[in-house]
Structures are given as C-alpha cells and as structure tokens.
Amino acid sequence: MTTAIDGLASGLNTTAIINSLMSVEALPQTQLKTKLASNQTLISTLQSLNTKLTSLKDLSLAGSATGALNLFTATSSAASVTAKTTTAATAGSVDLTVTQLAQTQVNVTAAMASWPTDGGAPAKLTIVDSTGKTTEIAPAGTSLDDVVSAINAASGGAQAVKVPAGNGTYRLQLTASQSGAAGAFTVYQGTAAHVAGGTAIDLMADPTAAVVRTAQDAKATLYAGTAAAQVLTSGSNTFADVLPGVSVTATAVTAGPVTITVASDVPGITKKAEDLVTSVNDVLSFVSMYSAVSKGTNSSGASVPKAGILTGNSTVRAVNDQVLAALSRPIDGKSPAEYGINITKDGNFTFDSAKFSAALTADPAAAQSAVQALAARVADAANAGADPYTGSVSSLIKGRESETRDLGNRIADWDQRLATRRATLQAVYTNMEVLLGGLQSQSAWLSGQISSLPQQSTGE
Template sequence: MAESLTSIPGVSSGIDWSSVVDAIITAEKRPATRLQATITANAKKKDALELFRQAMQSLQSAADGLRNGKALDAFSVSAVGADATGRGVLAATVGTGAVGGTYAVNVTSLAAAQKTVASTGWTGTQTLASGGTLTIGGKPVTLVAGEKLSEVRDRINAETARTGVQASLLSMNADGSDQRLVLTGQKTGLVNAFAVADDTNGALVAALGIGGAPAVPASDATFTLDGGATPITRPTNTITDAIPGVTMTLGAKGTSTVTVERQPNAGATTMQAFVDAYNKVQAFVKGQSVAGSPLQNDPLLRSVRGQLATLVLTPAARVDDSGVPTAVVDDMTSLGALGVSVQKDGTLTFDRAKFDAVYPSRMGDVRAVLSDRMSTAFHFADDITGTFTGEIDKREQGMQTQNATLQARIDEFDSRLAKKRTALLAKYARFEASLGTLKSLGEQMAAQFSGLNKSSDS
C-alpha cells in the first residue's frame, strides 16, 4: 500500500499523499540544503584559490630569477672555425656561470675510443676448438668450446657493463665467409684503453685474431686555449671546464674562436616579467572584489593587496640585522631606481630606459638591490603558495575539514528523513486503507437503508 502512494493519489481520499510527504520532507531538509550550499561555495573558493596560487607562483618564479642573479646572467655563445674539409672545429653551448669574453681554441687531437679488429676471419660454420676465459679490460669473459663467432660476440656483449667493451662482427666478404670480431671501447680517452688476454697461453686470443695492435688506439683530446704553451688534455671531446659556463664539443682538428656575450635584453626582459606577474596578481585580487565572486571580501586577498605595494616601495636595507653594511648603495635602494613604479590603481609600470641606464654598467649595484627586494618578494609568495604551510593550503585544508563535517551532517539528515518519509507513507497508507473501509461500510449501510425504505413504502 505504501509503495502505491509514491506514484498515485489516494483512491479513497483523492489526496496525492506522495506530494504531501515530499513537501514535508523538503521543508525539514532546508537546514541540510543550507549546509550543501556551504560545501558548494567552498568548492568555488578552492577553484579561485588555485587560480590565485598560479598567479602568485608566477610572481615567485620571476622574483627567484632576479634575487639570485641568474636571470641577469643570460649569455649567448658562438664558435667560428672549420678544418680544411669544412667540418666545424667545435660546437659550444652556454650554461650558468658564464663570463663574457673571446677565446681562441686550437684543437690538435680528438679523443677516440679504442677499436680492435681481428686479423683473422671465421666462416659462418666455424666454431671454437676449446673453451677458456678471455680477459678484456681486466674483466673475465668465459667462452665455451663449440661456439660460433656470433655466440662469442654475444658472450662478450653480456659483460659490456663490466668490461666497457662491446663486440660486433665485420663481414669482409658478401657471402659471410670471412667474419672478423671487432671490439670497441664504450668510452674515449687513454684511461679507457683495454688489453685482451686469456688463460690458455694465448690460444683463444690467437684463434679469435685479436692479439694485434688496435685498428684505432684510444686517445685523449688535446687543445690549447688563448695561445697557451701547455696543451690541455681531456679523455673526452665534451669539454666543460675550460671556459667558464661553456661546454665545448670538439669535432675536428683546427682553430676556433669562441665568443661569449651577455644578452643585452636579459635583465629588462626578466624585470618586465616580474612587473607583468605582479599586475596579474593585482588584477586577480581586484576581480575577486566584485559582488558574487568566490573570494569577495576574503581577508587573505585584502592582506596581499596591501602588502604587495609595501613590498615594492620599501627600500633595500643599507645594513643587515647585525649592523654590518650591505652592498646596497645610497642612490639605488629601491626598485624605483630600476624603473619600477607603483600607479594609483596599485599596478606597476616599467621604464626600460631607466633600467638600461644602470644595467649592465652598474651590475653589482643592480644585483644588491634586487637580491634584497626580490628575496623578500620570493619569501612573501612562498608564505602564500608553500605546500602544507602556505596560506592557500591552510585555507583549503580548513575548508576540506569543514566540508567533511558538513557532509556527515547532511548524510545524517538524509538518513533520518528517508526513514521519516517511509514512516509517513506507511501512516498515510494505513489512513487511506481505513478511509476505504469506512467508505465501503457507509455504502453498505446506505444500501441497507435504501432497502428498508422501499419495504416500508410497500
């Protein structure tokens, strides 16, 4: 009976009990609906806080490059010079720690890996007459009698990680009737040269034909820098420690001129990036002040907006906390000296000409003021965006805890109201059944009275 009341009106009463019950439950669920609205609002706040985090992280990233000076030290490098065949003597790339300058490099030899080619060949069906142990680069490799040359190759390659030597086969004839074992060192330089011996009095080495002089001996790279009289040697053609912050990859013998230059736009480009990131934060904060925004009147955003301006306007310290003078000079204590100024609406502008007047001619002074102000900016942003300890994470953790508590209360409401709905439906079903019984009795009594009246008339 209760189930039928969920879909049809009462047969006897003509009342839609299901709608009545739904109205009762909806009215009693209003507190839970308000709790759900809070959860939904928290979700919107979290989304907005994540957008705020991204804006602050961009500001932090720009400040980081300026506080440690890396953004100011952007250099480019070029290498000019080729051998008689037109091959470039070297290629160069620049990294951190570079210093502007021009360097003359004369490459007299290249580093090479040892390559030993067997002096005797094998047929495709030829096998080892007896087994034994080869020693390659001081490491043992066990060979087994009856193995073909390809199996010998595979056994050597199984130990490449220890020996530093890889084996391959060279077919001297197209039909494969003259196969030679080739041993190649995996690293260049004299330090990686290898010798081959065996424990069979030279029988294995002789059978494989690898006891002679290497076809390509291991060698070091040799070069001079700026006409130096003493050659510089390295076991590799990739040179990372000759010119500060520059990696040279040697490719041919000959001379090359390597030029390292500071990128003139590096400082200004990074300063502009900081200004742009700052203005995006301000725009986000301003946008959230509009009525209906998820973070309207949020205390964190109000605090950030006020502190950002202070961050830019506050001068760099001339002395540290211990009273020791810093590197900051009197005429360059603020970002204003670098062309950064605060507008009435809280945004920043950047005067490139003013910045170029001191960069890079007064690089030390520029570094000093940026180290102070951008360190403050970096840590300010980190206090907001930091994992677990940052203000955004603490806010989100608080909302997560609140949502869990609210959801538990909503679930409790739903459970209690579901039971109440079932009880009400059952109650009205019983009422409908009783009403139907009364209606049936009434109809029977009316029929009886009607019969009595007819009998009385006759």
C-alpha cells in the same frame, strides 16, 4: 516502505501534499547544500590561487639563488668551435687553436669461421685497458656470437660485434667503451696469466687484423706560437673550463687561432626579470578577478551588486598586499621603477625591458643584485601564503575542507531524517485513506439498509 494511496477515498492528491510538506521539512538541508556548494567553489578557487603562489615562489627562489642572474653568452669566430657558459663565467675572451680531435679506438680481428679452442674448450680471451687492468673472458662456445655476447657482458672496456668477411667467415670488431686515450685497450687470446707471462696471442698481431682507429685525446693550444703556449687535452672533443665556467667543443681541427668571446647575457637576464613581474601579475590579476564586484539581478529582476568568491576575504587580501609590497617597495634605497618595474593604478605591474637593459648595461652588479633581492622578497611573500604547513592560504583551504566534510555528514544525517519523515507522512495519509474508505463503506451500507425498510403508507 509505506505505499501511498492517492485519493482513493478522499480524492486528494496525497503525493503532492506530502511532497509540499517535505519541501518545507527539507529547507534546513537545502540551506546546508547551498553552503556546501559555496564552500566547494571557494576551495577550488583557493587551490588555484595556491598553485599560482607556489609557481611564483618556485620562480622567485630560483631567481634569488646565488649566481642565478650571472648569465653569459659565448661566441666563437669559427663555426667548428662552439662554447657554453655556466653561472661561474666572467666576461672576457681567449684564443685557442684546435690541433687534434678525440678518437675512439676500433680494432678488427682476422677473419675466422669460429673461435679457436684450447684443450677442447673455447679459448679464453683477455682485454687489457689503458690502466693495465685485465678482464678475462670465457666464451660459452666457439660460435662468434658466443664470443660477442661474452665480451659485451664482461664490460672490460670494449664492445664487440661480428662483421661478415665473406665465404662464411667473420671478423670481430671491438670498439672502446670510451673515447680518448683513456679508452685504449689491447685484446689477447689467452688467460690473464698468459698475458702476464707473455705467452698470450695479441689478436692484432695477425697480418690481416688491424687497429682501424687509434685512441687519442683531443688537443687544443692556448696562446699558440708564444712562450706562454699551453696545451689542453680532453678525452672528448669538449674542453672544460677553458675560462672559468666556459667549456669549448670542437668538431674540426682549425687552421689557426679561434677567438672565444664571453659577454653578459643582457637579453637572458632581462627575460628573468620580466618573468618575475609576469608571475607576480598572474597572482594579483587572479585575486582581482575573483574579488571584483559585478552586477547581478534579484528575484524581481532588479539590478543588484554581486560579490566575487574572494570578495572580503581578509586572508587572500593580506597575501595579495604582501606580494604587491614585495615587488613595489624600494630596494637599497632605489625604487624598482629605476629598473623598469612600475606599479600601475590598477594594482599590477608593467616591465620596461629597454629601461632594465640600460640599467643592467650601466651597472650589471647593481641591477642583478636588485632583481635578486626583489625575487627573494617575493618568494617570502608567496611562501607565506602557499607553504603547505604554515601558509595562510593553505591553512584556509584545510579549514574549509574540514567544514565541507562536516556539512557532508550533516546533509547525510538529514537524508535519513527526511526519509523517515516521508515514510511517516505516507503512513498517515495511507491510514487516513483506509479509514475514510471504511467510513464510506459503512455509510453506503447504512444508506442501503435504510432504503430497504418498508415505507409506511398514510390513509385518508
């Protein structure tokens, strides 16, 4: 790198001169950097808009799905019985009496200090589940820990744990892997062949062993005490499809019939419609905020209008108009205002929950259909902008990103060009100082030579 010699001979501030010249040389690069920064800001803003459009699309698609607004609530006349609904439910009620809760089988063996042997090896044991399937288990040793590990690793329908029984002995407690009658099991000392042959030892046959809790299903009766009485069973304490799309869970046996009532979830459906309006407003407000023209000042301090980053962007304006139209256009010949969705003079929407609830109560099917149709239109409009492959905003982002990469490459090229130009200027001014210094040295030598010449005297 050429080293500048500041004013050594000329007295000039050559570094300042070079910097001034380089500022002029760098004007094209400065313009590129300004454009790059503007592009990066625009890309960031468009990406934020795209995120909002994607959220709007996802919410709208969910709201337009079949049965998405088929929401119901289920209430029970008893605290020990609760009910849940799905979109397959319909309004109605039913009485049922819970007569039995589900139980998970628990067995405990007689107390033992170690597991018995058979022919010198740890005796095998066999678990038989409710279907008759046998699982033969071979413990690694006679330690009860070995037996517990072997049972749990076998996945034979029961899990084991050893429980202290005093005097250094333990019981094996075996718990069914599933609740209800389907979880019933028996456990034997012996192989599966011994079980089949009737020679295996039932571990519960010992007088000090016990079935602590038997396997049983939960039971409930519909229309109890009538000729139409119908018994429901469940391996858990939850009865599925007591009514279409309605499941009932019991925590206690009931003394009499419990009434389950299913009704349309007006607040829940209203919230879905309100969320749609809120999400649309989120997109419209974002576009409005970044398209607004504000007041700024010029270099002389005078007030001038300042455009927003999205002002005049035709792609963004088109997406904004599509989303606006999707929610404001009539649906089935009716204005959205009839369902509480009102457009304002500012270009966004308000939602009248009371009016929507009234419309929903008066004609549930029509109100739900209208909201779903609006949601479908909004989803299409949002997707037209946000689709990662064909969306107009996504495509605009890709185009700007490509331009940004090109600007970055051009700025890098200018870095090299300017570095070369600076080196050239530094070399020129350094050489000038060296030449000027040489001339000054010659001048000083000549002056010395002249002053050393003898002076000619003049006579009178």
